[in-house]
Amino acid sequence: MKLEKKKGIGAKRRGKRSSIDHDPFLEEETEKRRKFNYDDDDDIESVESVESEEEGKVGEELEDEFAHETVGEKRKRLAEDTLNRIEEAKQREHEEDNEEDDDFRDSLVAKTLMQEQLEKSGRVRRANALRVQDLQSSDKFRVIVKHQHSVTGVALSDDDSRGFSVSKDGTILHWDVSSGKSDEYKWPSDEVLKSHGLKFQESWYTRHNKQSLALAVSSDGRYLATGGVDCHVHLWDIRTREHVQAFTGHCGIVSSLCFREGTAELFSGSYDGTLRRERVLSVGRDRTMQLYKVPESTRLIYRASESNFECCCFVNSDEFLSGSDNGSIALWSILKKKPVFIVNNAHHVIADHDSVNHNCTPACSWVSSVAVCRGSELAASGAGNGCVRLWGVENGSSAIQPLYELPLPGFVNSLAFAKSGRFLIAGVGQEPRLGRWGCLKSAQNGVAIHPLRLS
Structure with a gap:
């Protein structure tokens, strides 16, 4: 039962892929991966072995999730990571101020992003x-x-x-x-x-x-x-x-x-x-x-x-x-x-x-x-x-x-x-x-x- 649930999750994730996955080269690689998983299913002997195998593959599943994401999804993920990093930095700077509201925190994030972008583009010089x-x-x-x-x-x-x-x-x-x-x-x-x-x-x-x-x-x-x-x-x-x-x-x-x-x-x-x-x-x-x-x-x-x-x-x-x-x-x-x-x-x-x-x-x-x-x-x-x-x-x-x-x-x-x-x-x-x-x-x-x- 766990294997069927796992396959369903994988199928659902594959259903969200972009049209670039219709490329013959990628389809051939996917078929090889599926065949490899089926062969592994035939060798399963007990529920305990299945659970240990799934625990060992958690890291691989996360890597596969990032490997198959589209360019837009990757750009969105990196942008969210950047926003989270800046918010955490600003929160550490103002952690003693418990009354700080969300609008003020958002303005600090926006100001930091604007300054970084201006410096990167060369419009603002660092002195x-x-x-x-x-x-x-x-x-x-x-x-x-x-x-x-x-x-x-x-x-x-x-x-x-x-x-x-x-x-x-x-x-x-x-x-x-x-x-x-x-x-x-x-x-x-x-x-x-x-x-x-x-x-x-x-x-x-x-x-x-x-x-x-x-x-x-x-x-x-x-x-x-x-x-x-x-x-x-x-x-x-x-x-x-x-x-x-x-x-x-x-x-x-x-x-x-x-x-x-x-x-x-x-x-x-x-x-x-x-x-x-x-x-x-x-x-x-x-x-x-x-x-x-x-x-x-x-x-x-x-x-x-x-x-x-x-x-x-x-x-x-x-x-x-x-x-x-x-x-x-x-x-x-x-x-x-x-x-x-x-x-x-x-x-x-x-x-x-x-x-x-x-x-x-x-x-x-x-x-x-x-x-x-x-x-x-x-x-x-x-x-x-x-x-x-x-x-x-x-x-x-x-x-x-x-x-x-x-x-x-x-x-x-x-x-x-x-x-x-x-x-x-x-x-x-x-x-x-x-x-x-x-x-x-x-x-x-x-x-x-x-x-x-x-x-």
Whole structure:
């Protein structure tokens, strides 16, 4: 009798499924599951065994319930979980106030949701630049992950708990932010890479070179994308650290990668002058910065008069920063073809720098990396002059104000802020990211972290 009741419940649940279950693939899988359950029924010997079996399958039934829910049902469940979480947090904050009515509690929930949505969309900036406290003697960069060669890219997961880095020797590391414990991603054999879509180039240099120049992490924390000299975009599974797919499409070295926030859409840039996927901001050594809108088949071109662009990043949907090889940092608006504010000589070479031994004085002042803390006006820039600089991008006045200098020897090839703004990650090396125009032997190849104290 219990089995019949259980089947009836299952049948009732299946009757509520959406039309997507009529897909032949799903129907075939359902028939296999039904057959498996019938076979199990034939092996039942007593009521006690049935009860123990049902108790063991409670967790599986809950997983099946979530597995078969539609997209709308999943969206509704996640929204209800979010509302419950916020209500519980607000109730804990006001637990001493027993006379609090439902209208006041609902208004707090609505206000919190509105603030989170505005910050996420970029319409409201967090005043992190104003909240950064004066640096203390103990606040300095600390190397948490070491590489044998110069680090060319760093990235953080959406929850700021894990980090990823790549270097010129093709090493890909996955590390814990708090402990610094790292795991290496192993490149598969040529046969496996070929089965995953890799097309070997005619040039021996590109065919046998796994040098990585860029990486990106998806917002859901499932996939890691890397690109480099072999002209392919490689996709890795973060959970298993295994190679998933090699994407073709570029004829030149892949130099930049970025996932669209909140989606699995991947953007890539290459030496062949092409961009793949939807909307992306790119810079090049042709003294132009271009904002592409692929679906509309349009683009906006921003030109620099005196220098080549080295890096760029969005401040919000309407403003972005750029770094140039003349040492300047510029603030741009999508409404103007010229920068609205320029900081000249942002990374000047320090006076005691031994240019004779290092033989790279011009390259040390190139702004090789810029980053902005998501949803705020706090920005950072890096070069090879021995320090990372923090900036405040003023909202409304279109100006860039200097904040602090964080000492760090070496070429700062990549920067990444924590989403909370509590720390800054820097990928540093003895050589610049895209070449060997200089060498700082005193620098250490690796990933460094610097805490930021917010009031």
